[in-house]
Amino acid sequence: MSNRSAPASIGQASQDQAPSLGQGADSGLSGAAPAGAAVDSALAPAAADSGLGPARNLLLSGRYGFKPANPKDDLLVTVRVDVDRFFPQHCLSVTVWRQIARTTAHVVARVTSDQVLGRHVRTITATVFYRDGEAQMMPGDRIVFQASGTDIQQGYQEFALTLAIAGAPERRYPLVLESPYFDPVDLEVDRVENAGEPALTYHTNAHPNRPANLPTETLSLATIYQRAGFATTMSPNSQVIPLSAAGVNGTWSTAELHDAMATYWSLYANRPQWAMWMLYAARHDLGRNVGGLMFDDMGANQRRGAAMFSESFLFDAPAGDPAPKAWRQRMLFFIMTHEIGHTFNLAHSFQKAFGTGQGAPGDPWIPLQNEPEARSFMNYPSLVSGGQQAFFSDFRFRFSDDELLFMRHAPRRFVQMGNNRWFVDHGFVAPELIGLQPGWRLDIRPNRELNVYRFLEPVTLEFKLTNISDAPASYDADALVDGHHLTVFIRREGAPTVQWRPMATLCMEERQDTLAPGASIYGTQMVSACSSGWLIDQPGFYQIQAVLDVGLYNVVSNVLRIYVAPSRSFEEDRLALDYFSEDVGRALVFGATPGLARAAVTLEELVRRCPDHAAAIHAAVALATPKLRDHKRLVAADDGSLAIRCDRAAPEAAAEQIAPLLQSPQGAADTLGHIPYFETLDRVASALDQAGDVKKARDVLQTSVATMKQREVLPSVIRGAERKLDAVDARKK
Template sequence: MPTASGDPTTGTADFSAAPLADAAVPDEWDNGQDAISGQNSTEASGEEQQPTAGEATTNAVPGAPAPVHRPTRGRYRGNSGGYELDLRVDVDSVPGGPKVLRKASGDFFSTGGGTKAYFGSFVVDAPTVSWTATRVVITGVADYTWETAHVVVRITIPRSRINQRPGAATVEFLRPPSQLGATYVCPYVSPYFRTVEWEQDSVTGAVPFLSYDTASLPQPANSPARILTVPRAYAEAGIELLVSGTANVIANSQNGWTNTELHGAMETNFSLWSNAPQWKLWLLVASSYEGMAGVRGIMFDAADAFQRQGCAVFYDLIQGGDPETQRSMLRTYVHELGHSFNLLHSWQKNLAKPPAPLGGNNGFADLSWMNYPQNYQPLNGNGGAAAYWGAFPFQFTDNEQNHLRHGFYRNVIMGANAFGAGAADIEPELFDEPLTDESGLRLDLRADKNAFSFGEPVVVELKLETTDLRGRSTHNHLHPDDELVNVAIRQPSGRTVLYRPLLRRCVDQDQTVRLDASRPAIYSSAYIGYGRDGHYFQQPGTYQLRAAYLASDGSRIVSPVLRLNVRHPVSQTDNQLAELMMGEEQGKILALRGSDSPSLRSGNDALQEIIDQHGTHPFAVYARLAKGLNFEHEYKSLSPDKSELTVRPPDPKSGIEQLTQVVKVSEQGNGVDNLTLNLATRRLARAYARQGDLEEANSTLDRLMRHFDTPAFKPYVVDAVRDQVDTTKARLTAEFGD
């Protein structure tokens, strides 16, 4: 049972809970083989060294005799007083092994009967490490996830020779100056700091990645040539990725996979899946992503209470057998799995909870698995994909390795804290205007209306334009879901939160746009009312919004503040409609632009009630939009045995019924914004074409062109819409024509 104080660091040691004898060790230690580096240990014998305070060392000396001691590192586990301690020691390594981070950390679990529950975590940064011929003593002040007086941690580990099994770690918790609290004896468990079970499935026709020889292409001098698999890449960071079960092949369809289909496939086919925190994750090698070009992978499991358990890579875009493609494929797999460990993109680390420092040039200078090669931009010198691959050592950065090895338990384990944070709160200063701005770009954030009804979906428009008509080149990823634009929302309560999209789609493709006199601006429309933290506009009052765009050269462009009012409901009908719109499932359906998922059935029922009983209310247009877009395309689901793919075909008749009303009301200025109207009209035309009426499809697109071809719109906007209309007509003719 837990100690009376409810604190695992207090009390008296219970040495009966764990034997002092050495624990069983993995077979890889039996022959002196280093399980992580894959090389024989080369720790030198000879004089013992006394490092200075906080210094982590090894005894490796060039030209030294054969090694005599094992490195002091890895995972240990022991019990005392109703608690289990999972300890990680990271003060020693060998040449070619993982980088030493000079830390010790641990997770506590309360135990009783046949149950175990997570209690809390601690980490000791830069401890004092002292070495003798027989032992290593690690001492430092810990940072805990709870309040405790026993802040000092002392870890004593006997030094083991190569032909011996590693000894147990004795962990003491002390209240300054020297009052001893709890003591744990923790036998050695593994050379890895954490172990994760990884299950991988693929669709028919997709060939999963196997390995890449880093000597196949030029690489930096500090990156030794080796054969890298996905588990090997994580092993170099100190994480054991165990391939679980068999790699199943599941049925596929010709069309791409949607977000809700991926989540449904995970629930059906991930044999280890559970709505609970666990060191288990799933990756699907799918064919393609529906609805957006350039998406190489996605961490789609970010929409419920147990996130980060599933991700996908898209074979149609990343396939190939040449070295360049294999190298990129490795990076895509490691990158998407990194999101499941709660690693953000290199340019987003400061937005996490807790925040991590950004690398150079707002993170674009990071040589990391979590950067995009085309985004790489060092402060000095040329950037881009070629420069990235010429300098990338195939590893995570130090702060990413720190997170993987020593991050607090709930911030790392799959199914616990939401992606990027345990909460959405951010510091408003992160969105302050730069002191100087010579980027030649300007960002604007606006909305069609200054006031929204309570419960009405909040949609904003982003505009990026050049202030230098000689021209500026940058990327065109302007939608917040692409994660190169962030939107901060200051709520009426004074709390500032970050809009965080439901899904982590990685648009890992260079899409450069030239802004100049002929095309001075680009636009994007985004529904930001619902994200991974739920509804962001949950109370009436005044909201202040600000967006930040990270340009290709690392410049951070901040928009002026946009003020929006959410009006108080004034009638019983207003309250009833707000309740119908603001359920969690309704928010997900609106964010996903419709879904057939059985888990969202009640949300679909609520939207249908709005259409049936309040069809003339302004909220009905949003319900019709979600329903219409969903009817217009198919929905795929997999059988539990993974052998059968069920495809609900498109229902163009129902899609036309709903989208016609959306277009009609919006053309009159009482519906969705113009960018969303453009989307809805093109999908309506597609529904007509599916039904065999190509003439009406073209007529629908001509009406869209007439709506935009007026003096109310800039000439370059009209030209962009005309290009979209012409392209859509050509595609519909090719797909549905005679």
């Protein structure tokens, strides 16, 4: 920041127009009263109880800005004051940047003094506890924000920021009020016609299980996020999406949701923006236990969309509940707010940290502690002590203080949709710093003899969680697949450690199961690519380690060392230019759906040019996957409306595509891994059987059973495949 004093003139305070009713203003932030305006304390209950000074009825919280009078001075300053209104965190945050040099600094300071000094002058002093960016631009530790006015009936009219630096003159910057909110955000909710009406509002006294002193009011999504500090508007472009194509089913695969997301956002600039999209659908393909899903796509722009599913078990009121309709409405409202919270880069209350201090790899924000008992939108009500009954009896329809501090004051790139990646800035610890939890063992392994991979070959690993205690132990049945519990660290030797996270994260009904002593559960993940892009795309040695959240503990895996061989041909080098792309990574995980047409072309070329390559097996599975079922596409009409179209299943074409899995079953199982290989054969056989081609279905299942026996797969898995084969044989007769 420049040592030169800021211009002496103070600009007239101004503010953004608060959202009008119908745009989501309703009761958020007391109707968005301007900073410095006198209001009834009942409208802003936190304003008169700061604990840091005399009671006040003038609100100051909001966003303030400094722009130099000299146009040649490119310094800009933004100050966020958080001392009153709803749930104040008693903090100031300051962002400064030079437009030409594109350098920036950001600090967050805790309020240490809040006083009225003299007539109509309020002075707030704060001490810096967090820094980001160029430290020399904000070297001091003391910040003073001052508000004053000559006619207090009109509120404060003049604002200034003073930076105190030891051994140097103070720097003073006159400010103007830009908005009583910290940032704007636009929310759009589109619904599929068979999903019912989304719960965009909830009346707080609708259900008897609530805090005794909870204010009686109708809350909306906009209200919640306004009280979190955002000028929230509900998009007027929300629409009902018809299931217009004959035969379209009511369930959605993750691949279809990604295609829908890509279709919608292709209408807008692919850049960070304060906006998100929610699709309200009936049911996910995985069934009623999935309540919501945040799109955690690859590439530079993430956290822009989510989906929720109205037919989930999560929205079934408990037996004997005194007000089941109100219970369902409250839970629908809760989960929608929860999923939108993920797009602000908020994690679950119980999964925020792994006990590390600031400075661990990938930890630019302040250290976080898990909050398993938090009465927050980001928690699971069923997981607190006493379950959902205890949760809602003390729930005040808010985020926790840690979450509000992050949303309001973290560097904006951490929070803004489409900016920094999902939960990469909240803090994670290097694997060697985490203690192993006795009673569990986590193994990662490939289902192959040697840990050697060809160039272009995706690395698929199996995760095995074993109860090594002498007593039964409970665990989340979806821990290895839901995207919330498992994190993987990957380090190419000689390069920094990077963090793998799945491309989709599911909010599912908590399904606690019990694992007997010595028993194991299994899961598989393709770890070459993730939400941040390709992680294994160069030859060399890699070390891989995983951390699994099991209850309140973290279980650390073995360190697996693999080798990726150099390219063997010019064809491989040429294909790599298009292969290591965001779309191909998505296609290998979700399938080469119609929304990933360019990726499909690349994978088809790989199969054609390098048919004997291990990567061609993965490409064949990706190309076959969309053909195994009717596939929905969300398309935009010329008038801007959205509609659903259906691409019919083509199981015979899929069977032809995966012929290499039947011709070379051992090699295919080596590269795909046991779970993906046998699941693919099972899905192909089921699709053929449903289409009436019993003979081909039988051939696929026979190959599957024979390969399972040769590879000594678990007997229970073999018995399940044999039962399916017997059922097909019975129909053939």
